[in-house]
Amino acid sequence: MDPQDLETLNVLLDRDVELRENIKDQVNEFDKKTRTMVGLLNKIHSTPCFGEVPSLLDSVKPVLTSCQEITAAIASIVPPNQLWRWKELWSNSLRTAVFAAALIEYLSNRRLITLPKVAQTLGLKDEWQDRVALPAEDYLHGIISLVNELSRLAVNAVTLGNFDEPIRISIFVKNLFAGFSMLNLKNDTLRRRYDGLKYDIKKIEEVVYDVSLRRLASSQSVPSTTQ
């Protein structure tokens, strides 16, 4: 090979290595933030009085908002049109951030957070679409994590004496599952995780069954699930 050409290739490849390192630095910070959020959100399983949940959520929200710094930094590093070249690096952190945002939204408003809302919370701008964005796949991964977490919460809520929560969770998760059933998933991790959802649903159903059989839940919420 011509020495000049070889050198050019070497320089270009070196540049990519540097770029990767820079992105990785940001992803490390991102990862710290998402882990902090997951750590804090774990306390919902041990917060006896649901009245304390809002203040717990308030402590997580600033961390979630601070992820905007990361997305902005990534957007400034990634070259145009190279989102898909590098996104594997931050996919996991991004999915965890979606999960945190979705859990906060559920616990605050009992609603499913929409994709645009998550993107907005994370400060993702439309003009960054080719560098850093929230693809449907990552959003759906985050939502599946939410279901995994809620099946745990259904169990722990009962232990903490909150018998209505499992029933609310049951309705919410069933709706979500109906939504996921509409998707044509191919054989990838999303498909596998979707297949795992039925175990979460089963777990929640068992809790609902136990609670309603023993007439622990307040009367108005029971008929809506047992029909």
Added chain:
Amino acid sequence: MSATNDELELFDNFRADLDDHNDRRERLIKASRDATNLSKKTIFLLHRLMMEDSNISTVDNAPGKRAALRGREKLVEVQTIYAGLRQELEGNRFWRYQSQVSPGLQEYIEALGFAHYLEYGSLITFDQVQQTLADSQGVPFFPLTISDYLLGLSDLTGELMRYAISGISRRGGRKKASEVCAFVRGCKSDFERLTPYVWELKKKQYVTGQSLEKIEDAAYAIFVRSSEYDLSPDMLDDIVAQAISSYSTDGLSARPRRGFGHDDLEDT
């Protein structure tokens, strides 16, 4: 809590989104397979053309030029495929589907590099490859990646090994083989430096090493055997050519000899 309709509508959009993605992915995999197929055929064609000529080491390299021309003609079909993928791989999409497109591209680069080598005896450059994947104004259909370029060329060394060894017993074949040997050796050492950057190159470098050894062994065997006769390479070629021609052209006019030509069997 009766947000069911909203949610279903939300998921309806995701379905359209995912279907669009999966369909495009499938289309690209098919196109890539077609490109691979045509490129492989081109490589075979090049091998055949080089075998047809009795002397592969002429001064003006006419056989090489002829073969390269035919090979490039064939590769236009592959270029047409890639021209058609332009929309599918526009902007942000290229990197999303890079792994689907990459196998076909590597095969194409291998075939193109082979044709280039046969004509010029040198390695095709990155820019030269990119130019073949661009419209008449020189605008690329999509960006060529360095890793596809290197991996395609790394596969080329295997074809060169085949080319060198299959031609070694023919007129000028030994000279050709030693040229190829030096060239592959050069490729291997050039790629070595770039290996840490391109993950898959490590494996391919190993294969290149094996190909190189095969050529070296063949060159060694020829050297040792020819040293038993005190003849010039040209005269050796003549002796070999004579021996072969008595079998190949037409069996009847050649001197009938005992041996393994099936013409003998028909005569009896």
